[in-house]
Amino acid sequence: MPLKSVRGQMLSFKDDPFLKPASECYDHYQDGLIVIRDGKIIDAGDYSIVAPRYPQLNDIDTYSDALIMPGLIDCHTHYVQSPMLGSFGDTLLNWLNRYTYPTESMFRDKGVADEVARMFFRQLLEHGTTTANVFATTFETSVEAFFEESERYNTRMISGKVLQDRNLPDSLKDESTEGSILLSERLLNKWHRRGRQLYAIIPRFAPTSTPEQLRLAGELYRSNMDKGVYVHTHLDEAQSEIDWVRQLYPSHPNYTEVYGHFGLLGRRSIMAHCCIVQEDEWETLHRCGCGVAHCPSSNLFLGDGEFKYWEAKEKSRPIRFGIGTDVGAGTNFSVPRQLSEAYKVAMLHSHNLDALRSFYLATRGGAETLCLGDTIGSLAPGYEADIAVIDLKPSEYAEWRMRFSDDIFEKLFVIMTLGLDNINLATYVAGRKVYDRMRDRKFMYASETGR
Numbered sequence: 001m002p003l004k005s006v007r008g009q010m011l012s013f014k015d016d017p018f019l020k021p022a023s024e025c026y027d028h029y030q031d032g033l034i035v036i037r038d039g040k041i042i043d044a045g046d047y048s049i050v051a052p053r054y055p056q057l058n059d060i061d062t063y064s065d066a067l068i069m070p071g072l073i074d075c076h077t078h079y080v081q082s083p084m085l086g087s088f089g090d091t092l093l094n095w096l097n098r099y100t101y102p103t104e105s106m107f108r109d110k111g112v113a114d115e116v117a118r119m120f121f122r123q124l125l126e127h128g129t130t131t132a133n134v135f136a137t138t139f140e141t142s143v144e145a146f147f148e149e150s151e152r153y154n155t156r157m158i159s160g161k162v163l164q165d166r167n168l169p170d171s172l173k174d175e176s177t178e179g180s181i182l183l184s185e186r187l188l189n190k191w192h193r194r195g196r197q198l199y200a201i202i203p204r205f206a207p208t209s210t211p212e213q214l215r216l217a218g219e220l221y222r223s224n225m226d227k228g229v230y231v232h233t234h235l236d237e238a239q240s241e242i243d244w245v246r247q248l249y250p251s252h253p254n255y256t257e258v259y260g261h262f263g264l265l266g267r268r269s270i271m272a273h274c275c276i277v278q279e280d281e282w283e284t285l286h287r288c289g290c291g292v293a294h295c296p297s298s299n300l301f302l303g304d305g306e307f308k309y310w311e312a313k314e315k316s317r318p319i320r321f322g323i324g325t326d327v328g329a330g331t332n333f334s335v336p337r338q339l340s341e342a343y344k345v346a347m348l349h350s351h352n353l354d355a356l357r358s359f360y361l362a363t364r365g366g367a368e369t370l371c372l373g374d375t376i377g378s379l380a381p382g383y384e385a386d387i388a389v390i391d392l393k394p395s396e397y398a399e400w401r402m403r404f405s406d407d408i409f410e411k412l413f414v415i416m417t418l419g420l421d422n423i424n425l426a427t428y429v430a431g432r433k434v435y436d437r438m439r440d441r442k443f444m445y446a447s448e449t450g451r
Contacts, residue, residue, distance in 0.1 A: 001037050001038040002037075002059065003035055003036065003037055003042075003054060003056070003057050003059065004035075004036040004037070004059050004061075004385075004431050005033055005034060005035045005036060005054075005057055005059065005060045005061070006033070006034045006036070006060070006061050006063070006068055006387060006389075006428065007031070007032065007033050007034075007047060007060050007061065007062045007063070008031070008032065008062060008063035008064065008066055008067070008068050008389070009028075009029065009030055009031065009032065009063075009066065009067050009068065009408070010027075010028070010029045010032025010033075010034070010044070010067070010068040010069075010379060011026060011027070011028050011029075011067055011068070011069050011359070011408060012026065012027050012044070012069070012070060012363075012364075012378050012379035012380065013025055013026045013070075013359070013360045013363055013364040013365070013377070013378060014026065014027060014364070014378060014380070016318075016360065016365065016368070017356055017357050017360050018309075018313040018318070018357060018360075019313065019315060019318060022356055025356070025360065026356065026360075027045075027379075028408055029045065029046050029047070031046065031047040031048070032044065032045065032046060032047060032050075032068060032379075033045065033046070033047040033050040033051055033060075034068065034379055034385070034387070035050060035054055035057065036385040036431040037431075038431075039154075039384060039385055039430035039431045039432075040382065040383065040384055040385055040430075040431070041379060041380060041381055041382065041383050041384075041385050042381055043381055044379045044380055044381065061426075061433070063389050063425065063426075065391070065392050065393045066389050066390060066391055066392055066425055067389070067390040067392055067408065067411075067412070068379070068387060068388075068389055068390075069128075069359070069363060069379070069387070069388050069389075069390055070363040070364065070367075070376065070377050070378055070379055070383075070386060070387065070388070071128060071129065071130025071131065071363075071376065071386030071387055071388050071427065071428070071429070072127070072128045072129045072130065072335040072336075072362050072363060072366075072388055073129070073130070073131045073132070073322060073323075073335070073362065073363060073366030073367055073369075073370065073376070073377060074124070074129050074131070074132035074133065074134075074323070074324055074325050074335055074366070075132075075133050075270065075272075075291070075293035075294075075321075075322035075323060075324045075366050075369050075370060076133055076135075076232070076270065076272040076273075076293035076295055076324030076325075076326055077132055077133070077134055077135070077324060077325045077326055077327045077330065077333075078134070078135040078326070078327060078328060079116065079117060079120040079134050079135070079136065079146055079159075079327075080103070080104050080107050080113075080116065080135065080136060080137045080142055081100060081103060081104070081327055081328030081329075082116050082119060082120050082123070082327060082328060083103055083106075083116060083328075084099045084100065084103045084328045085327050085328040085330075085331065085332075086328075086331065087099040087328065089301055089302050089303070089329075090302075091238070091240060091302065091303070092237060092238045092240065092241060092302050092304060092329075093238075093240055093241070093244075095302060095329065096168075099328075100328070101168055101169050101171075101172050102169075102171075103328075104137040104138070104142075104172055105169065105171040105172050107136075107137050107138075107139050107141060107142040107145075108139045108141060108171075109141070110141040110144070110145060113139075113141045113142045113144070113145035113146075114145045114148075114149075116145070117145040117146050117148070117149040118149060120146075120149075121149050121150070121153060121155070122443055123333040124155075124333060125153070125155075125427045125429075125434055125435040125443065126333075126424060126427075126435055126437075126442070126443075127333050127334045127335065127336075127421075127424055128335070128336075128388030128389075128390065128423075128424035128427050129333070129335055129388075129427075130155055130156070130376070130386035130387075130388070130427060130428075130429055131155065131156045131157060131158075131366070131367075131370070131372070131376055131386065132157055132158070133158045133159075133200070133230070133232055133270055133293070133324070133370060134146065134157060134158065134159040135159070135162055135202060135204075135232065136159050136160065136161060136162060136202075137161075137162050137172070138161070138162055138164060138172050138173070138174060138180075139161075140161065140183060140187065142161075143159060143160060143161050143187050143191070144187075146159050147159065147191045147194075147197050150196075150197060151194070151195055151197065152445040152446065152447070153429055153434050153445055153446055154195065154196060154429050154430050154432065154434075154446040155196060155386075155429050156196040156197075156198070156372070156375070156376060156384065156386065157196070157197060157198065158198040158199070158200050158230055158232070158370065159197075159199070159200060159202075160184060160187065160188070160199050160200040160201060160202045160230075160232070161180070161183060161184045161187055161202065162202045162203075162204050163180050163181070163184065163201070163202060163203045163204065163209055163213055163217055164203070164204045164208040164209060165177045165180060165208075165209060165210050165213045166208060166209065166210050167207050167208050168204075168208050174213070177210060177212050177213045177216065178216065180213065181213070181216040181217065181220055184201060184217075184220065185220055187199065188201070188220075188224065188229060192224075192227060192228075192229055193227070193228070196384075196430070198228065198229075198230065199229055199230065200229070200230035200231060200232040200270075201217050201220055201221050201224075201229065201230065201231050201232075201264075202231075202232045202233060203217050203231075203233050203264070204233070204234070205233055205234040205235070205237075205241065205245075206233075206245050206248065206249065206255065206258045206259070207241070207244050207245060207248055211249075211262070214258070214259075214262040214264065215262050215263075217231075217262065217264060218262040218263030218264045219263065221263065221264060221266070221269075222263050222266075225266060225268070228268065228371075229268065230268040230269070230270060230370075231259075231264050231265075231266065231268065231269040231270065232269075232270045232272070233259065233264070233269075233270075233271065233272070234271070234272045234273055235255060235256060235259070235271040235272065235273060235274050235277075236255050236256070236271075236273060236274050236275055236276045236277050236281065236305070237272070237273035237274075237275055237276075237299070237304050237305065238275070238276070238302070238304040238305060239276060239305070242255055242276060245258060253280070254278060254280065254281050255281070256271075256277075256281040256284050256285060257281075257284065259271075260284060260288070265284070265285070265288035265290055266288055266289065266290070267288070267289035267290070267371055268291075268370075268371050269288065269289075269290040269291070270290070270291045270292070270293060270369065270370065271285065271290055271291070271292050271293070272292075272293045272295060272324060272326065273293070273294075273295055273298075273299065273304065273305075273307070273326075274292045274293075274294075274307060274312070274321075275299055275304050275305025275306055275307050276305040277308075277311065282311060282312070282314070282317060282319065283317055285319055286317035286318065286319055287317075289320075290319070290320075291319075291320045291321065291322070291368075291369035291370060291371070292312060292319050292320070292321040292322075292369065293321065293322060293323070293324035293326075293369070294307045294309065294312075294321055294322070294323055294324065294342060294361075295307075295323075295324040295325070295326035295329075295330060295338075296323075296338055296341035296342040296344070296345045297325065297326065297329075297330040297331050297332065297337070297338055297341045298324075298325075298326035298329035298330040298331075299345070300341060300344075300345070301329050301330070301331055302329050306345050306348060306349065307342075307345060308349060308351075309321065309342075309346060309351070309353070310346075310349075310351050320365075320368050320369045321361070321365070321369055322361050322362075322365050322366030322367075322368075322369035322370070323335055323338045323339065323342065323361050323362055323365075323366060324338070325338055332421075334419075334421065334423075335362045336362065336415060336416040336419075336423060337416070337419045339353070339355075339358040339359070339361070339362060339416040340416045340417050340419055342358065342361075343358065343416075343417075354409065354413065355409040355410070355412040355413035355416065356409050358412075358413075358416060359412055359416075363377050363378070364377040364378050365377075384430055385428060385430055385431035386428065386429055386430065387426075387427070387428040388424055388426075388427055388428075389424065389425040389426040389427070389428075390412075390415065390423055390424060390425070391422070391423050391424065391425045391437075392411055392415070394415075394420050394422045394423045395418075395420055395422070397418075398414070398415070398418060398420065401414055401418075402414065422437070424437065425437050425438070426438075429446065430446070432444075432446050432449040432450075433449055434446060434449060
């Protein structure tokens with residue numbers, strides 16, 4: 001296969017700066033080069049060292065005043081809620097009933113699902129996100145539309161049918177508990193590891209599943225664990241939710257143990273939110289190897305709890321966690337804008353998140369959370385060539401402001417704090433430039449890009 005390369009200032013993470021000295025956790029090159037063959041990185045590093053090894057190299061995309069990074073990773077979002085982003089908040093449970101459930105009920109119509117999937121992927125790619133862990137909804141059409149659009153771009157995505165057989169409107173409720181599991185299994189067999197697609201078993205959250213549905217979901221998960229199938233659900237988001245779980249499952253000591261009892265906790269179990277977590281729950285999540293998605297924009301918008309990263313990263317039992325936009329309670333599709341919100345949440349508790357740790361969460365940290373740390377999230381040989389090119393001068397003010405910032409992490413902190421929507425210049429998926437802000441056709445499916 002012919003070689004493709006990307007050249008410019010480059011940043012990539014190689015370890016966890018929450019647990020290791022910062023200097024050991026990243027590589028930064030003022031003039032870097034990534035060499036790609038057949039969708040994977042075969043070499044990366046300083047241009048002066050890498051380029052001489054490939055004298056035949058002539059297909060080079062060069063970027064100035066920009067930063068080449070791994071594609072950004074969104075650890076929790078709902079594509080089916082894209083049409084309701086920005087709907088008035090109130091409480092979590094009232095918001096679900098007033099806006100979320102009616103919106104998701106529309107996805108019985110494949111035309112609706114196709115339209116929303118197209119818009120959702122364009123938003124992700126425009127913001128430099130190349131992998132996301134995504135809720136669909138009850139209907140098979142919602143899953144098919146999502147994976148079909150992902151397949152067109154060749155993105156590495158995780159999704160699946162949502163399981164929900166009680167405590168929500170009949171228009172969205174699973175008609176049959178056993179049938180919901182059979183449908184999920186059929187979709188799993190069709191889509192999991194088809195190209196770059198990955199499947200998740202998704203109980204919405206404990207209150208909207210009967211014990212029987214959670215039991216069957218746990219059986220489906222355990223029977224497919226060796227295939228790398230995921231569990232994706234919500235946990236400990238708001239006090240009203242926790243109180244409801246306690247009423248519905250009074251025999252279990254806490255919310256986390258409800259999922260544990262039904263066999264839904266494992267290394268590929270991704271728990272969204274985890275804002276109000278007791279120490280015994282953290283210990284369970286650590287012991288089971290679960291990942292967690294921090295969704296600061298959503299939690300602030302709905303007035304839920306506040307994720308405490310210092311608790312999650314307690315060195316005696318550290319938890320893998322990444323960042324989630326949680327659209328549509330989250331108010332935008334931008335992972336960097338979520339980092340700004342995460343910083344503010346931490347500051348409310350006299351902690352902070354600098355740019356180094358923040359962008360680790362947005363890239364390699366997200367990949368580790370999703371058990372994909374050997375596949376995506378870094379710019380290194382053997383990794384899939386998912387790349388975001390961050391514009392370091394996305395506006396007149398930002399360009400002027402950068403004159404007063406010395407190193408790359410100071411500049412990245414400015415970028416994430418300003419919250420601009422136009423910080424991404426280009427997005428590469430498996431080495432193909434599927435989004436280019438300067439191109440007449442900004443978005444192209446993988447098959448349209450040439451190479």
